[in-house]
Amino acid sequence: MSRDELLAYATEQILTVPGVRIIGTAREKAGVLSFVMEGIHPHDIGTILDVEGVAIRTGHHCAQPVMQRFGIPATARASFAFYNTKEEVDAFIKALSKVREVLG
Amino acid sequence: MSALKELYQQVILDHNKAPRNFRKMEDATRSVDGYNPLCGDHYTVYVKLDGERIADVSFQGAGCAISKASASVMTSLVKSKTVEEVEELFGQFHRLVKGEIEGEEEVERLGKLAAFAGVSEFPARVKCASLAWHTLHTALKSEEKTISTE
Structure with missing residues (x-):
């Protein structure tokens, strides 16, 4: 899959995870998927995904005004590039369901 | 127990969902804002002192499960302790999350604080x-109004 296809696939899949809200939905954006999960801080998402073998970035991303604009403390952000695969997107989505399992 | 279960123990999940002493204190002797600018966690810790003793303590703010649970457990432990006793507890907590307290017995002796032993496996979460604790320490030991972890 190309980067754009990975992004489209991940965007479609992540919306099946309960409580997820995507931050940044411009029609033409780079291969990044920023999101928040209701009631769960992005840092906790990041730690759990890390243990599940999925590396994402969490925090302000040096964009505090954007966080204020959306009224959120931070976001979690997955990035996709030419070397990523569909299977990795699946692993990412699977790890996200683990987050709710751990934090209840 | 897996590292994740060790980190997100029931005590931590419980204090994150229902934080104790989570309120503003109008008649506080001291209040200090603590920030972690990298992740955006920020808490205000309020202390009412009766001489050298902590008559009341509370906090408000927002952050991850680890930081919020830690603030909540802290407020429930330090009430009615002396400044000196709190400083000693802070020292123990700091050694615990840095993995410097060895042996199950030694850890269990810390009571409710023992729930944070799993943090030492996650160096990125020690600051959370x-x-x-750093904010409370500042409230008790200096005149600063805000502190930052960076």
């Missing part, structure tokens, strides 16, 4: 766990 200690933010409220």
